[in-house]
Amino acid sequence: MLQFRFLRFPLPSSNLSTLSPIPTTNLLRISASRSPSSKPRSPMASYTTSSSSPKLLFRQLFEKESSTYTYLLADQSHPEKPALLVDPVDKTVDRDLSFVKDLGLKLIYAINTHVHADHVTGTGLIKTKVSGVRSIISKASNAKADLFVEPGDKICFGDLFLEVRATPGHTLGCVTYVTGDGPDQPQPRMAFTGDALLIRGCGRTDFQCKIWVEVQNCCINQCIHRQEHEIIFTLPKDTLIYPAHDYKGFTVSTIQEEMLYNPRLTKDEVLKSGCGRRNGGGDAVAVAGCKGRSVTVAEKFKSIMENLNLAYPKMIDVAVPANMVCGLQDLAFKSA
Numbered sequence: 001m002l003q004f005r006f007l008r009f010p011l012p013s014s015n016l017s018t019l020s021p022i023p024t025t026n027l028l029r030i031s032a033s034r035s036p037s038s039k040p041r042s043p044m045a046s047y048t049t050s051s052s053s054p055k056l057l058f059r060q061l062f063e064k065e066s067s068t069y070t071y072l073l074a075d076q077s078h079p080e081k082p083a084l085l086v087d088p089v090d091k092t093v094d095r096d097l098s099f100v101k102d103l104g105l106k107l108i109y110a111i112n113t114h115v116h117a118d119h120v121t122g123t124g125l126i127k128t129k130v131s132g133v134r135s136i137i138s139k140a141s142n143a144k145a146d147l148f149v150e151p152g153d154k155i156c157f158g159d160l161f162l163e164v165r166a167t168p169g170h171t172l173g174c175v176t177y178v179t180g181d182g183p184d185q186p187q188p189r190m191a192f193t194g195d196a197l198l199i200r201g202c203g204r205t206d207f208q209c210k211i212w213v214e215v216q217n218c219c220i221n222q223c224i225h226r227q228e229h230e231i232i233f234t235l236p237k238d239t240l241i242y243p244a245h246d247y248k249g250f251t252v253s254t255i256q257e258e259m260l261y262n263p264r265l266t267k268d269e270v271l272k273s274g275c276g277r278r279n280g281g282g283d284a285v286a287v288a289g290c291k292g293r294s295v296t297v298a299e300k301f302k303s304i305m306e307n308l309n310l311a312y313p314k315m316i317d318v319a320v321p322a323n324m325v326c327g328l329q330d331l332a333f334k335s336a
């Protein structure tokens with residue numbers, strides 16, 4: 001069972017009628033049933049690739065240089081049509097804001113899933129162009145923003161909300177934003193996974209996390225594997241996956257599809273062989289006496305990730321320092 005703190009952030013006075021005031025200790029419990037440990041044998045059920053709610057307005061936007069997806073969500077049934085952007089890119093801010101204006105929405109939040117390494121976030125630029133917008137990032141990112149979220153927090157926009165789930169691995173502060181569970185919320189649910197879970201892939205783990213591994217003497221690859229399975233894969237199987245990037249032309253996936261076909265997250269041969277036992281985290285643990293089969297799930301994942309041989313993102317030296325300050329570094333130059 002996961003526990004979520006129910007938060008509504010205070011809005012600037014011009015927005016006060018948009019959302020309800022902040023409840024202080026309102027706790028909402030969300031059931032989180034465990035996912036099956038191995039691949040289902042039956043063929044994949046065919047799930048819808050779009051979510052429906054009379055309230056939700058949803059758009060997937062693309063920035064082609066970094067292959068980044070930005071997501072626009074709004075409560076269109078609310079009189080003020082409060083909206084938020086997930087992972088906006090500086091280069092496409094004008095496009096996004098003009099789109100928001102065309103649709104008659106009131107942008108209240110500009111949210112990042114993590115400190116990006118391949119592009120500069122648009123959140124800082126958006127704040128200079130639209131008054132009252134608040135930037136959001138996870139507290140664990142250590143980056144600057146107006147508001148910091150932690151696992152279990154909820155970000156409300158009108159009657160809709162996003163839950164915050166921790167999915168570290170690509171960076172320590174990576175979070176996934178998941179649409180709410182409830183009568184007014186979109187069905188199926190939607191998970192904005194940032195770089196934690198990509199379609200048939202996942203974010204590289206050779207940035208911050210190697211340092212963390214050394215410092216904490218803990219295997220982050222094992223950690224991300226566990227996070228993917230327990231924090232993401234406990235969502236309903238029809239939950240739609242919307243990543244921050246795609247390099248192959250995919251736009252959306254589902255939990256079920258990724259459980260079956262994501263090559264980085266489905267290496268469970270040890271479990272199937274009977275040579276493994278389960279530990280508390282759901283990983284296979286090698287058992288003495290199973291010669292030649294003593295490779296754990298986490299070790300396989302680690303080996304895949306250590307052999308990706310990806311070049312460092314071209315913009316990393318510019319993007320990371322800028323994104324640590326909400327993309328506001330050198331803003332005068334950029335907006336000139």
Ligand SMILES: N[C@@H](CCC(=O)N[C@@H](CSS)C(=O)NCC(=O)O)C(=O)O
Pocket residue numbers: 066116117118170195201202203204245247308310311312313314315
């Ligand atoms: N070539 C691109 C960067 C490509 C890259 O490294 N993508 C990251 C996410 S953005 S930091 C990643 O995690 N990729 C995983 C994968 O399997 O591709 C550039 O130069 O910007």
